[in-house]
Amino acid sequence: MSHAGSKRRKLDKPAEDKLYFESYADVSIHEEMIADSVRTDTYRKAIFNNQSEIEGKVVLDVGAGTGVLSVFCAQAGARKVYAVEASSIADQAEKIIKQNKVDMIVEVIKGALEEVDLPEKVDVIVSEWMGYALLHESMLNSVISARDRWLKPGGLMLPDKAELFIAPVNDLVVEERLGFWSTVKTQYGVDMSCMTDFARKCITASSEIIIKPVTVEDVLSHPVKFAELDLNAVGVEHLSSVRGRFRCLCFGSAAFNAFCVFFSVTFPGSRHPLVLSTSPFKPETHWKQAVLYLDHAVEVMQDTLVEGDVNMYPSQEGSRHICIHVDYTVGRRKGNRRPSLFLMDLRR
Amino acid sequence: MSHAGSKRRKLDKPAEDKLYFESYADVSIHEEMIADSVRTDTYRKAIFNNQSEIEGKVVLDVGAGTGVLSVFCAQAGARKVYAVEASSIADQAEKIIKQNKVDMIVEVIKGALEEVDLPEKVDVIVSEWMGYALLHESMLNSVISARDRWLKPGGLMLPDKAELFIAPVNDLVVEERLGFWSTVKTQYGVDMSCMTDFARKCITASSEIIIKPVTVEDVLSHPVKFAELDLNAVGVEHLSSVRGRFRCLCFGSAAFNAFCVFFSVTFPGSRHPLVLSTSPFKPETHWKQAVLYLDHAVEVMQDTLVEGDVNMYPSQEGSRHICIHVDYTVGRRKGNRRPSLFLMDLRR
Numbered sequence: 001m002s003h004a005g006s007k008r009r010k011l012d013k014p015a016e017d018k019l020y021f022e023s024y025a026d027v028s029i030h031e032e033m034i035a036d037s038v039r040t041d042t043y044r045k046a047i048f049n050n051q052s053e054i055e056g057k058v059v060l061d062v063g064a065g066t067g068v069l070s071v072f073c074a075q076a077g078a079r080k081v082y083a084v085e086a087s088s089i090a091d092q093a094e095k096i097i098k099q100n101k102v103d104m105i106v107e108v109i110k111g112a113l114e115e116v117d118l119p120e121k122v123d124v125i126v127s128e129w130m131g132y133a134l135l136h137e138s139m140l141n142s143v144i145s146a147r148d149r150w151l152k153p154g155g156l157m158l159p160d161k162a163e164l165f166i167a168p169v170n171d172l173v174v175e176e177r178l179g180f181w182s183t184v185k186t187q188y189g190v191d192m193s194c195m196t197d198f199a200r201k202c203i204t205a206s207s208e209i210i211i212k213p214v215t216v217e218d219v220l221s222h223p224v225k226f227a228e229l230d231l232n233a234v235g236v237e238h239l240s241s242v243r244g245r246f247r248c249l250c251f252g253s254a255a256f257n258a259f260c261v262f263f264s265v266t267f268p269g270s271r272h273p274l275v276l277s278t279s280p281f282k283p284e285t286h287w288k289q290a291v292l293y294l295d296h297a298v299e300v301m302q303d304t305l306v307e308g309d310v311n312m313y314p315s316q317e318g319s320r321h322i323c324i325h326v327d328y329t330v331g332r333r334k335g336n337r338r339p340s341l342f343l344m345d346l347r348r
Numbered sequence: 349m350s351h352a353g354s355k356r357r358k359l360d361k362p363a364e365d366k367l368y369f370e371s372y373a374d375v376s377i378h379e380e381m382i383a384d385s386v387r388t389d390t391y392r393k394a395i396f397n398n399q400s401e402i403e404g405k406v407v408l409d410v411g412a413g414t415g416v417l418s419v420f421c422a423q424a425g426a427r428k429v430y431a432v433e434a435s436s437i438a439d440q441a442e443k444i445i446k447q448n449k450v451d452m453i454v455e456v457i458k459g460a461l462e463e464v465d466l467p468e469k470v471d472v473i474v475s476e477w478m479g480y481a482l483l484h485e486s487m488l489n490s491v492i493s494a495r496d497r498w499l500k501p502g503g504l505m506l507p508d509k510a511e512l513f514i515a516p517v518n519d520l521v522v523e524e525r526l527g528f529w530s531t532v533k534t535q536y537g538v539d540m541s542c543m544t545d546f547a548r549k550c551i552t553a554s555s556e557i558i559i560k561p562v563t564v565e566d567v568l569s570h571p572v573k574f575a576e577l578d579l580n581a582v583g584v585e586h587l588s589s590v591r592g593r594f595r596c597l598c599f600g601s602a603a604f605n606a607f608c609v610f611f612s613v614t615f616p617g618s619r620h621p622l623v624l625s626t627s628p629f630k631p632e633t634h635w636k637q638a639v640l641y642l643d644h645a646v647e648v649m650q651d652t653l654v655e656g657d658v659n660m661y662p663s664q665e666g667s668r669h670i671c672i673h674v675d676y677t678v679g680r681r682k683g684n685r686r687p688s689l690f691l692m693d694l695r696r
Binding site: 040 | 374375376378379382383385388389392414416419420423440443444447448525528529532535536537538539540541542543546547550
């Protein structure tokens with residue numbers, strides 16, 4: 001969308017980051033995931049918590065990436081680990097596995113999970129398959145397929161449960177950014193306050209989910225779980241629509257202008273199950289939270305009820321993209337607000 | 349490039365920014381430009397410095413955007429300002445112009461400069477046409493076309509000169525990021541130091557220019573001007589190759605691992621010409637600097653000579669994208685280093 005005589009000063013996204021990370025893309029994806037210590041430490045703990053189930057056993061790592069989980073499993077005593085990875089990072093995984101002297105145990109298999117053949121069934125499947133908002137570009141399909149094809153009956157899934165949560169929020173950053181336009185007159189003597197409406201429309205008319213860290217103070221109620229996936233049982237057919245109801249009671253007076261959606265996954269364990277949470281109330285992960293703006297802010301008070309239905313389903317345009325559809329009402333009395341409806345599409 | 353069973357956790361760029369700004373794109377481009385006070389203040393000063401040339405005269409604003417420069421010109425006493433803008437931001441410019449009560453003077457014309465018809469020739473052309481590395485997605489073609497079609501003989505160009513500079517730099521951020529992989533063993537017990545080579549290759553094998561702010565301390569010599577465009581005279585045909593030689597003497601011992609390229613534009617003035625500089629030695633602008641990584645770092649000392657040729661030319665794939673080609677030698681003796689050659693393409 002370049003017009004002669006129009007300006008594309010800013011590229012589609014901030015040029016600094018875009019160009020920086022596009023160059024780095026191959027490596028920075030993995031740098032970010034490894035550097036996310038909530039993620040990597042929880043997987044490490046989960047694997048060692050289940051050491052008795054892994055020792056002497058066969059493990060399949062679905063979407064192994066740099067192979068870090070496979071190395072953990074080898075360190076935990078696995079007899080054999082199949083590290084399946086479709087992208088070219090598999091070559092780096094092989095080097096890392098050699099460098100850590102577990103190449104007799106870990107076998108890197110370069111290919112799509114659906115297309116590879118393993119020489120045997122496995123006792124354990126480990127996978128870090130979660131995408132933004134859990135299901136965006138997730139590899140859950142592949143994990144399910146791996147489970148159905150390769151996991152022995154009664155085998156161990158790591159993790160074995162995924163849960164989705166929603167909460168109303170008041171996003172102050174948006175309000176602050178909108179305030180910019182009213183400052184221009186003081187700075188340059190040109191009144192640009194009329195840009196505020198346009199700017200607000202650019203945000204609220206957007207049909208895109210924003211991935212960013214939500215500040216705890218901006219969350220307006222206890223988050224509510226609206227869906228749960230049992231990874232021992234869920235089928236691919238269930239992923240065409242992951243939905244549920246929610247009822248949130250607001251903490252106090254605030255301008256409710258967005259929902260945030262996030263997830264957790266749980267690992268089985270002999271003592272306590274271990275939870276990897278991406279809640280705004282927990283330490284930040286690289287998944288941050290998914291934010292869906294309302295088309296207008298709604299004033300809420302203590303105990304104002306925000307309720308509705310969420311439906312998450314694959315986008316038409318690309319089945320690995322996720323749409324989140326929220327139907328909601330605000331207020332104790334029905335009809336106080338007409339149900340608004342919006343569709344958010346998390347694009348690449 | 350999505351594979352089943354591979355991970356695209358990170359989108360093509362950091363999802364936070366990408367998704368955030370894609371939603372905001374229409375407004376955030378303009379927010380960034382207006383908020384860049386080096387840019388906006390310098391244009392404002394340049395316009396008021398030339399008030400005697402603008403008062404009672406006709407001005408053409410090429411790529412007017414939100415119309416801020418047009419309002420400045422009206423405030424400086426222009427009789428008429430034609431604000432030509434091809435994108436839909438023209439609608440906002442109209443509102444801003446009304447809000448500032450200059451709608452009797454400023455006329456917004458929505459369309460590509462090359463296609464619009466003005467009712468008269470103009471005395472002054474003002475345009476903020478500069479892209480990253482000056483020429484990336486710049487509107488200079490349109491400005492030249494506007495000058496040739498609409499500017500009266502002897503009319504005023506604001507700005508009237510553009511200069512391009514180059515300097516060798518030592519980019520420490522890259523080295524720091526590469527260091528991450530050696531820290532993984534301590535953190536998680538998995539040795540990933542072998543990823544450093546891969547990570548370095550991801551950077552140096554890249555054929556892309558990185559837009560980011562260069563730290564003053566990282567600049568290894570006085571920047572050298574390698575090209576100059578006289579905007580009163582330059583023709584579209586000159587833009588197919590903007591080139592020049594450079595000779596830099598290094599300040600002291602350092603690892604030279606990149607070039608940075610930046611520009612300035614100059615406004616005529618009765619007293620001093622006014623310079624809008626994007627040098628790393630000046631306050632940061634939204635243009636930052638363009639960084640081109642070498643395929644390997646070269647140790648330099650005080651007075652080490654870095655010299656060569658730069659050639660900037662439009663990319664084949666999209667004529668508004670710029671390539672920068674640098675042919676260089678390092679060291680006093682010829683043949684000390686074989687000339688390396690690299691091609692950088694600043695993509696959207």
